[in-house]
Amino acid sequence: MIDTVALxxxxxxxxxxxxxxxxxxxxxxxxxxxxxxxxxxxxxxIGAIRESIDAGVTLIDTAPAYGMGRSxxxxxxxxxxxxxxxxxxxxxxxxxxxxxxxxxxxQDGKPVxxxxxxxxxxxxxxxxxxxxxxxxxxxxxxxxxxxxxxIAETMGALEDLKRAGxxxxxxxxxxxxxxxxxxxxxxxxxxxxxxxxxxxxxIEAEIAPLCARNxxxxxxxxxxxxxxxxxxxxxxxxxxxxxxxxxxxxFSAENRRKAAEFATEVTPIAKAHGASVAEIVIAWTIRQPGxxxxxxxxxxxxxxKENARAGSIRLGEAELAGISAAATRHLAGIHG
Numbered sequence: 001m002i003d004t005v006a007l008x009x010x011x012x013x014x015x016x017x018x019x020x021x022x023x024x025x026x027x028x029x030x031x032x033x034x035x036x037x038x039x040x041x042x043x044x045x046i047g048a049i050r051e052s053i054d055a056g057v058t059l060i061d062t063a064p065a066y067g068m069g070r071s072x073x074x075x076x077x078x079x080x081x082x083x084x085x086x087x088x089x090x091x092x093x094x095x096x097x098x099x100x101x102x103x104x105x106x107q108d109g110k111p112v113x114x115x116x117x118x119x120x121x122x123x124x125x126x127x128x129x130x131x132x133x134x135x136x137x138x139x140x141x142x143x144x145x146x147x148x149x150x151i152a153e154t155m156g157a158l159e160d161l162k163r164a165g166x167x168x169x170x171x172x173x174x175x176x177x178x179x180x181x182x183x184x185x186x187x188x189x190x191x192x193x194x195x196x197x198x199x200x201x202x203i204e205a206e207i208a209p210l211c212a213r214n215x216x217x218x219x220x221x222x223x224x225x226x227x228x229x230x231x232x233x234x235x236x237x238x239x240x241x242x243x244x245x246x247x248x249x250x251f252s253a254e255n256r257r258k259a260a261e262f263a264t265e266v267t268p269i270a271k272a273h274g275a276s277v278a279e280i281v282i283a284w285t286i287r288q289p290g291x292x293x294x295x296x297x298x299x300x301x302x303x304x305k306e307n308a309r310a311g312s313i314r315l316g317e318a319e320l321a322g323i324s325a326a327a328t329r330h331l332a333g334i335h336g
Contacts, residue, residue, distance in 0.1 A: 009312035010056035016190030018169035022087035026059030028295035049078035051301035055308035063091040072131035091143035116146040118157035141171035196220035208290035217292035231263030231277030262330035282310035
């Protein structure tokens with residue numbers, strides 16, 4: 001059953017100058033692909049996606065590299081019959097069908113390269129459309145940048161796909177400032193997707209101001225710092241299997257203690273809004289200068305519902321300042 005209250009209170013924002021409006025809170029589906037997250041539960045994942053839509057989340061972000069196509073397949077199943085309710089974002093540029101470009105990493109024994117040549121982009125898009133069971137992508141994003149292909153050539157291929165009606169808007173992710181300037185010089189960029197959270201604020205220096213001056217939206221990923229900022233991962237938490245947090249210095253016992261202290265300090269604000277600490281962190285994120293959308297992962301319906309509720313929280317200026325001050329006090333020194 002669709003929650004009409006949530007639908008009416010979720011803030012909608014435009015993706016660049018594309019005319020496409022989407023929920024300020026988006027569902028990120030990296031974890032749903034299972035890779036580096038200890039596997040996936042397809043039934044729970046489909047439930048998370050459908051619960052997100054019911055709760056007013058229209059922006060769903062995925063990528064072929066999330067489980068070598070697995071995340072896209074699950075998203076495709078979940079949105080079957082509901083495609084018109086979704087603003088669908090996926091990516092290109094991390095490939096295993098060719099060894100062109102720049103070797104990036106190996107996954108499941110296969111070399112994965114960063115490659116954004118026109119013929120590869122066309123191939124990737126066709127594969128994504130098949131897995132997602134759709135005839136177009138609303139926002140198509142270059143996942144990681146390819147140092148072997150000129151950005152103007154990549155953008156030319158994306159513009160061709162846009163004219164053909166296969167994609168509606170163009171984005172780029174994991175950029176240097178020089179990359180962003182190269183995209184802006186060519187024109188046609190609607191959005192960037194960058195890591196941004198209370199413990200990773202690098203884009204505030206150059207990328208966010210450049211985007212603001214040029215009408216480019218920012219989709220923040222890892223907005224909850226892979227769960228560190230949820231208030232649910234204390235010093236006693238352990239990680240196993242291929243969970244990427246096992247060796248991540250952000251998740252040291254000391255950093256988890258700092259995150260717990262931060263959560264304790266902002267809990268009164270959360271209670272005042274009838275919200276969780278995670279919801280308050282997400283609500284803070286979408287109020288930061290230049291941040292248009294916050295992508296938040298969910299692996300089950302309860303997590304999805306919690307993330308979506310953040311879209312209806314309206315933090316006051318004093319609350320925003322208090323949360324920022326608490327982050328400075330407790331989270332300084334955590335970065336990654």
